[in-house]
Amino acid sequence: MKKIKETIAKIDGLDRNLMKKAQERLDNLTKPQGSLGRLEELAKLIVGITRNEKPLLKNKVIFTMAGDHGVVEDGVSAYPKEVTPQMVYNFLNGGAGINVLANQINAKVIVVDMGIAVDLESHPELIVKKINYGTKSMTKGPAMTREEAVRAIEAGIEVFEEEYRKGIDIVGTGDMGIGNTTPSSAITSVFTGKPVDLVTGRGTGINDDGLAGKIGVIKKAISINKPDPHDAIDVLSKVGGFEIGGLAGIIIKAASERVPVVIDGFISGASALIAYHLEPKVKDYLIAAHCSVERGHRIILDHIGISPLLNLNMRLGEGTGAALGMSLVESGIKIMTQMATFKSANVSEKIEQ
Amino acid sequence: MKKIKETIAKIDGLDRNLMKKAQERLDNLTKPQGSLGRLEELAKLIVGITRNEKPLLKNKVIFTMAGDHGVVEDGVSAYPKEVTPQMVYNFLNGGAGINVLANQINAKVIVVDMGIAVDLESHPELIVKKINYGTKSMTKGPAMTREEAVRAIEAGIEVFEEEYRKGIDIVGTGDMGIGNTTPSSAITSVFTGKPVDLVTGRGTGINDDGLAGKIGVIKKAISINKPDPHDAIDVLSKVGGFEIGGLAGIIIKAASERVPVVIDGFISGASALIAYHLEPKVKDYLIAAHCSVERGHRIILDHIGISPLLNLNMRLGEGTGAALGMSLVESGIKIMTQMATFKSANVSEKIEQ
Numbered sequence A, B: 001m002k003k004i005k006e007t008i009a010k011i012d013g014l015d016r017n018l019m020k021k022a023q024e025r026l027d028n029l030t031k032p033q034g035s036l037g038r039l040e041e042l043a044k045l046i047v048g049i050t051r052n053e054k055p056l057l058k059n060k061v062i063f064t065m066a067g068d069h070g071v072v073e074d075g076v077s078a079y080p081k082e083v084t085p086q087m088v089y090n091f092l093n094g095g096a097g098i099n100v101l102a103n104q105i106n107a108k109v110i111v112v113d114m115g116i117a118v119d120l121e122s123h124p125e126l127i128v129k130k131i132n133y134g135t136k137s138m139t140k141g142p143a144m145t146r147e148e149a150v151r152a153i154e155a156g157i158e159v160f161e162e163e164y165r166k167g168i169d170i171v172g173t174g175d176m177g178i179g180n181t182t183p184s185s186a187i188t189s190v191f192t193g194k195p196v197d198l199v200t201g202r203g204t205g206i207n208d209d210g211l212a213g214k215i216g217v218i219k220k221a222i223s224i225n226k227p228d229p230h231d232a233i234d235v236l237s238k239v240g241g242f243e244i245g246g247l248a249g250i251i252i253k254a255a256s257e258r259v260p261v262v263i264d265g266f267i268s269g270a271s272a273l274i275a276y277h278l279e280p281k282v283k284d285y286l287i288a289a290h291c292s293v294e295r296g297h298r299i300i301l302d303h304i305g306i307s308p309l310l311n312l313n314m315r316l317g318e319g320t321g322a323a324l325g326m327s328l329v330e331s332g333i334k335i336m337t338q339m340a341t342f343k344s345a346n347v348s349e350k351i352e353q
Helices: A002-009 A016-028 A037-050 A070-074 A083-093 A097-104 A146-164 A181-192 A208-225 A232-239 A242-256 A266-278 A280-285 A295-304 A320-338 B002-009 B016-028 B037-050 B070-074 B083-093 B097-104 B146-164 B181-192 B208-225 B232-239 B242-256 B266-278 B280-285 B295-304 B320-338
Strands: A060-067 A108-115 A126-128 A170-176 A261-263 A286-288 B060-067 B108-115 B126-128 B170-176 B261-263 B286-288
Touching: A002 A146, A002 A242, A016 A037, A016 A320, A037 A280, A037 A320, A060 A083, A060 A097, A060 A146, A060 A242, A060 A320, A070 A208, A083 A108, A083 A170, A097 A108, A097 A320, A097 B320, A108 A146, A108 A242, A146 A232, A146 A242, A170 A242, A170 A266, A170 A320, A181 A208, A181 A232, A181 A242, A181 A266, A181 A295, A208 A232, A232 A242, A232 A266, A242 A261, A242 A266, A242 A280, A261 A266, A261 A320, A266 A280, A266 A286, A266 A295, A280 A286, A286 A320, A320 B097, A320 B320, B002 B146, B002 B242, B016 B037, B016 B320, B037 B280, B037 B320, B060 B083, B060 B097, B060 B146, B060 B242, B060 B320, B070 B208, B083 B108, B083 B170, B097 B108, B097 B320, B108 B146, B108 B242, B146 B232, B146 B242, B170 B242, B170 B266, B170 B320, B181 B208, B181 B232, B181 B242, B181 B266, B181 B295, B208 B232, B232 B242, B232 B266, B242 B261, B242 B266, B242 B280, B261 B266, B261 B320, B266 B280, B266 B286, B266 B295, B280 B286, B286 B320
Parallel strands: A060 A108, A060 A170, A108 A126, A170 A261, A261 A286, B060 B108, B060 B170, B108 B126, B170 B261, B261 B286
Antiparallel strands: none
16 A cells, blocks of 8 residues: 555646646647647646656557456356457457557557456566456455455556656556446446446447346445445455556556556546545546547546547447547647747737737 | 539449448457447448448548638638738648648648639649639629639649549548638528528637627628529639638549548538538548537538537647548558457457347
8 A cells, every 4th residue: 555655645736837838839839829629738738747848759658457357247248258368369469459549659558467367378568467366246245355456556556667667658548358347337336426327338238138237236236345435445446346456556656757648438437536536636647538438437537527539439448549549649749849830930920809 | 614513423322332341340350349439430431432341541631722712801800811821831831730730640731722812932832723812702792703613613623633643542621711711601501591690600719899790791791692502603602712612622523533531620611511512422422520619510510411520629720620530530440451350369259148
């Protein structure tokens, strides 16, 4: 817990002075003021986060963390749990959605086994931080021990630290874990106080009966475990997942190092909820890439108070939405740092009205 | 008019058989079916447009067309009209928003003088198709003659033809012309039947008085000229602009060559309206990049029946939104052509429910 406390203690606010200077620069570029909308806001935010007037997004890193979920035995997913390790191999072989979208923006994908139910063949690009061989079913008790929850978050911090030594200018979060919309819905319901029905969706694609069963499972898990919304570690341990905890660690560590974090979809959102309830200052460092089809995602974003950049009916996870969002952040930075000013381009300014 | 008629006659429907095959391919990729949402729809659409099962977006071209507007003398813009040529020089020097965003996605920007009020210094990358030295004020009569309207569209067709010889896989539309939200609002009101007030916004940033004046100007122009919504050339000539006509030419020619067209903001939308009312089949070739802050833009998109990919509060024009949208189209194509299948990656498929 010491590592978590130290990390959180380092998280500071945005540099409002530099953001003001960034706004002035943006307003002098050859375009009507504010006419590039959210691209301009992103540029300004990145200046405030990084405390760098001309930030570069050279090292883009997406952390895709994987874990298994005991609750799959309760029939909550449309896919069998072997898919978790199978997809991890797919990531390592470059064949998954996240590989394709990360390549497009020249981002690196770091794949982490946070708690897959089987041991994977070793691979030079696989980081193993296995907390346990999958969580326990949360319908029968806590998904993990409190100690495991702390270790999952601390493992995320460590993964970030290791990569940070090589350079990280912006981070994206991604997940893989058959069944993991179930803990994500539980976490969302606990922190936001919204009824389970309103925050639970079809995940990878269950039918109506499956959805009704999933809602029942989540209600049961919350009622049995009684997670305390004022104790983020308690929520993670009782109804969370190892990859969800790991990503929460990535998020708080990134914020403590002034690295912007692009949040992917619903599971990443649940991780952001854990991080935000550990330390609300984290909010300033979060960029919501998109709004997922999973109905609980919008509720998470509203709860934290961040607005998604994209709405493309996506629900894959892995960091795919984060990759697209990162490209927009890069657009904003390029606009701010590469466009000509009215003066440099000899363009007349607005007529006084 | 012969060139326009010949071009339109060549526009065909989408290849539904190939789109079905594309859907099958998408459904076999290692992700839950449909989980990449609009990226998948884009990939399928591009297959249907290009009749190519594995389309490549090698040559990305954004046509940024510029023209001046006589109606600026009626005080409709927040910027003086010298800004039109000044910004064209800025495009040619690489300092504008469109240059930065086109560079990010490795797209070429083709700058065309469709009717700027002054002669520009020659530049190897400037295409001059000047129909006239700006339009006339549409509050005093037609903005241009019917012959000029036809020539503007045909010039767009020619510009496309010239570049198409070098290769174009996808096209974006862009505009520059101080005052050009005014003709765009007029065009929108005429074709959609919506009141002028509902389709008129602040353009580059006029205040409340300016907006009221602009609305009055547009109402007057429509009442004096009585453009016929069943005759797209009539609408263009009476309340249009040279760059708007040129872009309509680009759009119909691209459609006739089965090249997908990514539409930028409000002015490009007005061009799309002209093209759509020349030949409704054009719709299948249009991808709406974003929804502009200009309130008439949403109305245009609804009228044509296309849904924007992005909503980032942008209102710059130049093709900036088109560049961002093109990147998403490319994401979709890459997903379809580069991801592993369940079979190739040995990933288990969905459980029968």
